[in-house]
Structure formats: structure tokens, C-alpha cells
Amino acid sequence: MSIQEPSRRPEQRLTVSGEGLALDDEIPLTEQPLWRIRLRLTRRRWAENWRLFTANRIGVVGFVIIVVFAIMAVLHPILMATVWPSSIYHPVAGYSAPRVELEVVEQVTDPTTQIDLARARLRGYPAAQVGDVVTDRLQPAPPSRQHLLGTDPLGRDVLSQLMYGTRAAFALGAVAALVTVVVATMIGAVAAYLGGWIDAVLMRIADLFLLLPIIPVLVFVTGLWTINLWSLGLLIGLAAGLGPTAIVLKSQALTVKVKPFIDAARIAGGSHLHIIFRHIVPNVVPLAFLYMMFTVTAAIGLEATLSFFGLLDIPMSWGIMIHTAQTTGYLLRGTDFWWLLLPAGGAVSVLAAAFYLVGRGFDEVINPRLRQR
Amino acid sequence: MARFLGVRFAQMAFVFWLFLTLLFFMIELSPGDPTLHLVLDPNVPVEARDLLIRRLGLDRPLHERYLIYLRNFFTGDMGVSFSQYPREVTDILWERLPRTLMLFFIATVLAYWFGFAVGKVLAWKRGGGFEYAMTIVGVALFTVFIPWFALIMIWVFSFTFNLFPLRGFLTPRVFRGQPFGANEVFLWMIGSGLVLLLVLTALYVLTRRMNDFRIARVVNAAGSLLAIAAFFGYWWIHPMRTLAANIAHHTMLPVLTLTLIAFGGVMLLTRSSMLETLREDYILTARAKGLPEAVVRNRHAARTALLPVVTSMVLALATVIGGGIVTETIFSWPGIGLALLDGIVKGDTPLALGALAFIGVLALIGHLLVDILYGYLDPRIRH
Numbered sequence: 001m002s003i004q005e006p007s008r009r010p011e012q013r014l015t016v017s018g019e020g021l022a023l024d025d026e027i028p029l030t031e032q033p034l035w036r037i038r039l040r041l042t043r044r045r046w047a048e049n050w051r052l053f054t055a056n057r058i059g060v061v062g063f064v065i066i067v068v069f070a071i072m073a074v075l076h077p078i079l080m081a082t083v084w085p086s087s088i089y090h091p092v093a094g095y096s097a098p099r100v101e102l103e104v105v106e107q108v109t110d111p112t113t114q115i116d117l118a119r120a121r122l123r124g125y126p127a128a129q130v131g132d133v134v135t136d137r138l139q140p141a142p143p144s145r146q147h148l149l150g151t152d153p154l155g156r157d158v159l160s161q162l163m164y165g166t167r168a169a170f171a172l173g174a175v176a177a178l179v180t181v182v183v184a185t186m187i188g189a190v191a192a193y194l195g196g197w198i199d200a201v202l203m204r205i206a207d208l209f210l211l212l213p214i215i216p217v218l219v220f221v222t223g224l225w226t227i228n229l230w231s232l233g234l235l236i237g238l239a240a241g242l243g244p245t246a247i248v249l250k251s252q253a254l255t256v257k258v259k260p261f262i263d264a265a266r267i268a269g270g271s272h273l274h275i276i277f278r279h280i281v282p283n284v285v286p287l288a289f290l291y292m293m294f295t296v297t298a299a300i301g302l303e304a305t306l307s308f309f310g311l312l313d314i315p316m317s318w319g320i321m322i323h324t325a326q327t328t329g330y331l332l333r334g335t336d337f338w339w340l341l342l343p344a345g346g347a348v349s350v351l352a353a354a355f356y357l358v359g360r361g362f363d364e365v366i367n368p369r370l371r372q373r
Numbered sequence: 374m375a376r377f378l379g380v381r382f383a384q385m386a387f388v389f390w391l392f393l394t395l396l397f398f399m400i401e402l403s404p405g406d407p408t409l410h411l412v413l414d415p416n417v418p419v420e421a422r423d424l425l426i427r428r429l430g431l432d433r434p435l436h437e438r439y440l441i442y443l444r445n446f447f448t449g450d451m452g453v454s455f456s457q458y459p460r461e462v463t464d465i466l467w468e469r470l471p472r473t474l475m476l477f478f479i480a481t482v483l484a485y486w487f488g489f490a491v492g493k494v495l496a497w498k499r500g501g502g503f504e505y506a507m508t509i510v511g512v513a514l515f516t517v518f519i520p521w522f523a524l525i526m527i528w529v530f531s532f533t534f535n536l537f538p539l540r541g542f543l544t545p546r547v548f549r550g551q552p553f554g555a556n557e558v559f560l561w562m563i564g565s566g567l568v569l570l571l572v573l574t575a576l577y578v579l580t581r582r583m584n585d586f587r588i589a590r591v592v593n594a595a596g597s598l599l600a601i602a603a604f605f606g607y608w609w610i611h612p613m614r615t616l617a618a619n620i621a622h623h624t625m626l627p628v629l630t631l632t633l634i635a636f637g638g639v640m641l642l643t644r645s646s647m648l649e650t651l652r653e654d655y656i657l658t659a660r661a662k663g664l665p666e667a668v669v670r671n672r673h674a675a676r677t678a679l680l681p682v683v684t685s686m687v688l689a690l691a692t693v694i695g696g697g698i699v700t701e702t703i704f705s706w707p708g709i710g711l712a713l714l715d716g717i718v719k720g721d722t723p724l725a726l727g728a729l730a731f732i733g734v735l736a737l738i739g740h741l742l743v744d745i746l747y748g749y750l751d752p753r754i755r756h
Contacts, residue, residue, distance in 0.1 A: 211388065211392075211690075211740055212733060213695040213698075214691065215696075219717055225403060305518070318518075332524075345521035349521065349522075
């Protein structure tokens with residue numbers, strides 16, 4: 001166990017000398033390595049935050065939903081590698097359609113087009129007569145033991161698509177959230193700390209991204225470039241990070257900027273960069289995490305909406321599943337083909353709502369004024 | 374207040390310039406150019422392509438093109454649509470603008486009206502079953518996948534109950550052989566609706582200045598009923614009656630859908646804003662004075678809680694506009710949002726660019742209106 005010179009950092013000792021902090025009573029606090037004390041403090045803070053977070057049912061519900069979806073996302077590659085043969089269960093290229101025996105009961109002719117409907121449908125049996133029994137492939141197939149959520153109009157397993165889509169949603173949300181946090185924290189801290197014309201320009205850019213409705217802009221962007229999951233995440237992250245989130249974080253950074261420890265750091269000779277990164281950013285990051293959650297909510301909904309319009313270059317996602325159901329004409333069949341619409345649409349709504357709820361739970365941890373009276 | 378608005382106006386102008394510049398460079402940086410398809414056509418000689426490049430001004434230096442772009446934009450010249458050749462983009466967009474504006478306006482007003490009314494009651498009754506249920510509804514509406522929600526609305530109201538038309542802006546059959554165009558009818562509808570709105574607002578403002586609270590309420594209610602009756606009476610004898618009814622019938626479901634989408638966020642925000650206000654000491658004072666609960670809630674708490682909600686109208690505008698695009702697409706509502714999507718899908722860049730620019734202008738004007746409203750509501754700025 002390496003022992004740092006504790007005497008060099010008396011202020012660290014002062015901050016940790018509260019009651020109940022000593023890990024091992026036999027070693028005095030000043031003899032313990034700094035990293036262990038820090039670790040302990042961090043753990044205590046997390047435990048306290050977790051207690052505050054779980055005190056509110058809303059956040060916990062969201063958290064549980066996210067965990068369930070995360071399990072689905074992790075299970076998918078495992079299932080694909082073990083029990084699901086790729087030729088049947090692959091979310092994009094799989095195919096499976098059960099054979100069914102159908103009895104030809106009636107011959108119908110469409111009055112407007114004069115196309116023989118029965119023959120048009122029974123392509124494999126041009127000579128079929130009323131009363132014959134023919135075999136046909138059923139797709140989309142309703143849920144069965146082999147396909148728990150049935151198959152889509154192209155004979156692909158809906159459950160596999162749903163789980164694969166979960167991975168896509170998490171990947172997108174992670175990229176968007178990460179970019180948002182990094183960009184917004186930087187912009188907010190720099191604008192608040194430096195002020196002046198840099199602040200003015202950054203805030204006008206933020207105004208622009210706050211005002212611009214993101215759906216039309218992204219629709220426009222997809223017309224000019226090919227957008228896949230990663231670039232979409234980057235774009236959403238940039239739009240949120242340069243815009244609304246930056247404004248919120250800047251006002252938070254402004255309240256930090258006027259604290260005495262910033263003056264102290266400046267007098268001690270800290271450079272601008274040092275002050276921004278060591279003193280302002282760490283105090284802004286908790287709030288950034290809150291807005292990260294709301295970015296994830298937005299990103300999931302945006303991806304699904306753009307995919308629904310068929311504008312993205314993504315192999316499979318929840319939006320694509322609904323897009324498939326729409327383009328093949330199963331939208332207004334109500335509950336007859338519920339497994340084509342309900343799982344995907346429900347998953348988008350529920351996961352987006354879950355991230356929003358976790359954000360609300362976070363809000364109560366960070367913002368003491370919101371806690372129950 | 375004039376100073377406040379002046380500063381905001383200057384900032385808006387700067388933001389608008391940023392927006393136009395962003396659009397220009399997006400087009401500029403995108404791969405390909407509008408003459409590229411001519412390269413693949415063996416029947417087109419090289420000179421023809423060069424001529425087109427020169428006529429479109431693509432051979433000029435960047436800064437010159439940028440200035441031309443800005444000038445064209447401010448003189449209202451957005452070029453000619455590719456997919457609806459040879460119609461001008463501005464012509465198409467002006468025709469569609471009232472439809473989109475109407476959709477956005479009614480949905481925003483209704484969503485705010487109901488969202489605020491429900492939100493303040495929720496905060497007042499914190500902890501009850503009603504609050505939990507409505508919070509869940511609010512979060513669901515706030516985060517719901519909009520296309521899916523719109524489809525469910527169509528399926529429930531149009532398909533299952535057959536209450537509204539499935540899609541579109543009007544039934545062409547009804548308009549066949551009529552002496553009026555669709556936009557003419559629609560503008561009459563909007564005009565009369567605006568007159569009604571003005572009358573109702575004037576009544577509200579006038580009765581608020583009356584001394585006796587009860588008489589004012591009676592006058593307000595009676596006057597409003599009279600005005601609404603006059604509105605419907607006017608349309609009852611109007612020659613465009615059936616046409617207007619047809620358009621109104623088509624309007625209802627998209628408006629309802631967009632209203633519900635925007636409603637959830639407003640309600641949740643009002644609730645949290647009210648919760649913060651209710652902790653203030655002056656609320657305690659008002660209660661201690663023995664004022665009725667409804668007065669404390671509506672007059673003391675809600676007035677203050679309204680401010681952050683109005684500020685958030687900027688964000689709600691983005692929701693309404695974005696949700697409006699989706700709603701327009703799913704309901705085949707021929708507005709600006711549908712023009713944008715059509716332009717993108719058909720590779721009609723001038724139309725898409727024009728539509729996006731119009732949407733940006735709408736958002737900016739909406740923002741400015743919210744600022745004026747805010748300046749009026751916030752006494753710190755008003756005085």
C-alpha cells in the first residue's frame with residue numbers, strides 16, 4: 001500500500017474528517033492513501049443519490065423498464081449464437097413461413113380491374129377450382145411457439161427484430177447522449193466563464209438550435225446525405241448539445257463562476273483551461289447527465305420517426321418495423337395484425353418514456369426544491 | 374418593454390441570418406449538383422450541361438453565390454420546383470401556408486389552454502390517484518411515438534367509429550363544379566374565425582375592467598355565446614356552407630391529434646412550475662388570509678406559475694412544428710410539412726429548401742410572439 005504525503009494536501013484531510021468516515025479504525029485517516037478516501041466518498045455519495053433516486057417511484061419504474069430492455073438487447077446476440085439459427089431468425093435476412101392448407105371457397109373478380117383475385121393470390125395454383133385444398137405460405141404469421149411475436153410480412157421473426165432494434169436504440173441513445181454532454185458542457189462552461197463576444201455568439205447559435213424544429217431539419221439533411229445510425233446520433237447530439245442543453249448548462253455554470261473557489265483558483269494562478277476543466281465542468285456535469293436522459297428520449301423518437309418515413313440507412317430498427325408494416329399495407333387492419341405494429345410502436349413509446357422518467361428521478365436528486373413537501 | 378423587444382428583435386434577426394447561412398452551407402457541402410443527372414444521359418451534349426451550370430450560376434465564386442442566395446431569399450425568389458415544374462416554390466408554399474398555420478395555431482392554443490388548466494389542478498392535488506393517472510397520461514403523450522399515435526387516432530376515430538375522413542384536406546367530389554376554390558373557402562373560414570377570436574378577446578378584456586365581478590362574468594358569458602351563435606348563423610346562410618363544412622370535417626382529427634401530442638408536455642410543465650410556486654411564502658399568506666382555495670390557486674399561484682410555461686412555449690413550438698410535419702404526412706394534409714417531405718423524397722431540393730426556410734421563419738415569428746406575450750405577462754418587463 002503506497003502512502004502519499006498527506007501533509008501536502010491538508011485541505012483534502014479537512015474535507016474528509018467527518019464522522020463515520022474511517023474505514024479501518026486501526027489506520028488513522030491521515031495515513032490512508034488518498035484514493036481510498038476518494039473512493040469511499042464517491043461510494044457514499046452514490047449511495048446517498050441512489051437513496052434519493054429510489055425514494056421517488058417514477059424514476060425507479062423508468063429504471064426497471066430500461067433494465068428490461070437492456071437485458072433484451074444483451075440476450076439477442078446470445079440467442080442468435082446459440083438457439084436461433086441465423087437463416088430463420090436473422091432480423092433482416094431471416095425467413096420462415098409456416099405452410100398452411102387453405103380451401104378455395106369462392107372465386108372473386110375485382111370489378112374495377114377485372115383481375116381474378118383468387119388467381120392473383122394463389123399464384124402457385126393457376127388451375128385451382130372452388131373446393132380444392134391448396135398449401136400456401138403464411139406470412140405474416142401470427143404468434144406461435146416458434147415465433148413468440150409472429151413474423152412480419154416478409155416472413156422475419158418479429159421478436160428477433162424487436163430485440164435487435166433495442167440494440168440499435170441503445171447505441172443511438174448512447175452516441176447522442178455522449179455527444180450532447182460533451183458539447184453542451186464545453187459550450188456552457190466556456191460561454192459562462194469567458195463571457196463577452198464569445199458568449200454572445202455561442203448563445204445565438206444556441207438560440208438557433210433551440211428554435212429550429214429538429215424533425216424538419218433532419219428530414220432535410222437526409223435528403224442531402226446518407227444518414228446511418230452513428231451519424232444520426234452525432235447530429236442529434238450536436239443539435240441538442242449546441243442548443244437547449246448548452247443554454248441550461250451555461251446558466252448553471254454562471255452560478256458556479258461566481259463562487260469564491262473560482263476566485264481562489266484564479267488568484268492561485270490557475271489558467272483558464274485549468275479553471276474550466278477542474279472547477280467549472282465537474283460542477284456542471286450532474287445537470288448535464290439529467291439532460292442526457294432527455295436527449296435519449298428525443299433520439300429514440302426521432303430515429304423511429306425518420307425510419308418510419310424511410311429516410312435512414314439503417315438495417316433494422318423499431319421505426320423500420322413500422323415502416324415495413326406500412327409499406328406492405330397492414331396499417332389499418334386494426335387488431336388483426338397487432339404483432340406488426342404494437343410491439344415496435346409500444347417499444348419506442350415505452351423506452352422513450354422510461355428514459356424521460358429516469359430523467360425526472362434524476363431531477364429530484366439534483367434539484368432539492370422538487371422533493372416531496 | 375420597447376427596449377426589451379428591440380434587443381430581442383435584433384437577436385432574432387441575427388439568428389435568422391445564421392439560419393439562412395446554415396442552410397446555404399448545407400446545400401453547398403452536400404454531394405453532387407443539380408446538373409449531375411445530365412452527365413449520365415448520352416443525348417445531352419457537354420455544352421448543354423455547361424450552359425445549365427452557367428445559367429444556374431454554379432460557376433461563380435462562393436461568396437457571390439452566397440450573396441445572390443441571400444438577395445433571392447429576401448426578394449421572395451426561391452426558384453422553381455422540380456417536381457411540380459414550372460410552378461414557383463414560393464407560389465406552392467404560399468398556397469399551403471394558411472393550412473399549416475391554422476393547424477399549428479389551433480393545436481397550440483388548445484394544448485396550452487387545457488394543459489394549463491389541468492396542470493394547475495394536478496399540482497394542487499398532489500399525491501392523489503388523479504395526479505398519478507394524469508402524470509402517466511402526460512408522460513405517455515409527451516414521449517409517444519407520434520406516427521404510431523396518429524395512426525391509432527385514425528384507426529379509432531376514422532376507421533372504427535367512422536367519425537372523420539381518413540385523410541386529406543377535402544373531398545374532391547364535393548368541390549367538383551363549385552364556383553369556389555378550396556383555398557378561397559379556407560381563407561374565408563380563417564378570416565371569420567379570426568373575427569370571432571377578436572370579438573371574444575375584446576369581450577374578455579372589457580369585462581375584466583368592470584368593477585362588479587359577478588356582472589362581468591354574466592356579460593362575458595352572454596356576449597361569448599352571442600358571438601359564437603352569430604358565427605355559426607353567418608356560416609349557416611353562407612353560400613360556401615357545404616364546402617366549409619367539408620374542410621372543417623377534415624380538419625378536426627389532425628388538430629385533435631396534434632393538440633393531444635402538445636398537451637402532455639404543457640400539462641407536466643405547468644404541474645412542476647405550480648409546485649415550485651406553491652412553496653412561496655405569499656401563497657401561505659394568501660391562505661392565512663382565508664381566501665377561497667380556488668382564488669389562491671387561480672389568482673395567486675397560477676399567475677406566477679404561468680411565466681415559465683410561457684417561456685417553454687418556445688420549446689413547445691418546436692414540438693408542435695415537428696409533430697405537425699408528422700401529422701401532416703400521416704393525414705396527407707397538404708401543408709408545408711408535407712411539401713418538405715415530398716421535396717426530399719422526390720429529390721426536389723428547391724421545394725424542400727423553401728419549405729424548411731418557411732418553417733424556420735414560422736418558428737422565429739412564433740418565438741417573437743412568445744417574447745411579446747412574455748413581456749406583457751411579466752411585470753418586471755412590462756413596467
